[in-house]
Amino acid sequence: MSSRAITSDSHSMTQHAPATPLDDMASIVATYEQRIFRFHLVSIRDRDLAQSLTQDTFVRAWSARDSFRGDCSILTWLMRIALNLIRDHTRTDRFRFWKRVSETAVDVSDIASHVPHRDSSLESRLIASEQMTLVWESVAQLSDRQRSVFLLRFLEELELSEIANITGLPISTVKTHLYRALATIRARHNATQKDSL
């Protein structure tokens, strides 16, 4: 992310426009870039695409900084932009094509190796890896809306009111999406347990 370009440009722009919290884009990028990248990566599951969309998120934020009224946090505002970008991108046929052929697509085995090992026993590590894999695969089955709401809640750990603000949905609808997403995960849990018995 060429945050320095934005910053150097911002110095000349701020002489004319009124100051907004987003004028110091370099510090905003430094604070939120990793988090926005994480949301893109787990949503899209493609490294290159996640990088590209992360850059686009901050470029859009910089372009639309005058529209930021401060009625929500900067993270909420950035997440809203990120979510819109993901929605726009996943609608295209080009995305569906690249999803099939991309070499930078994230595989579940990539993630499974990052399950933290709080317990050193092999059995508990295997169980943790299986549980993570189950959720990872279940999330792939969710609808776009359910997946976004699920990730905002269980990956980004945002509160329901913030999710409602980001998605533009009522809190009751957000809860409904989460209930359905968790129902999918529960169903897979139960199926896996039945298979193991």
Place this chain on the structure above:
Amino acid sequence: MTLHLTHEQLCDLILADSSLPFEGNSQNDSDVVQAHLRACLLCSAELRNLRDSLSHFRDASTAYARQEFAQSYAQRSSIAPPHSFLSQPLYWTAAVVVFVAALFPLSMHRQRSIPPVTATAVSASPQTTESDDALLADIDQKVSADVPSPMEPLADPTAGAASTTSTSNQRND
């Protein structure tokens, strides 16, 4: 009360959002749910299982994303020069050198292509045109001739004898 927790009750326990408004009967409901969890091993085990799964998913995704982010950041740092360097004269000088180097072959090509143009202009002078016309007319005449000149028949073989006879007659006279 049902035998086990409903899906919504289980989800509410997982969500446990402090930002939600406090509803009238929610405290009583919460007490009932907590009492059931203490008594029901199945529900408590399922709740623990779901929480663990979500926790592993979050931790693994976060760790993986952190690693990928660090890698991409390192790649960008190694490839892209700092943006402030673009303002240095060195880059502008290099750009000018590249531009001139790109123009040099073009100018050489142009110089080479000029002489044929002048030769063409010279050949188009009136004298050259006349000599070319004469040459072409000569060639045309030779080509259009029915029989080549070396193979033309002799004019009149007896004409020479007649003249010789008349000469001898004159001598006799």
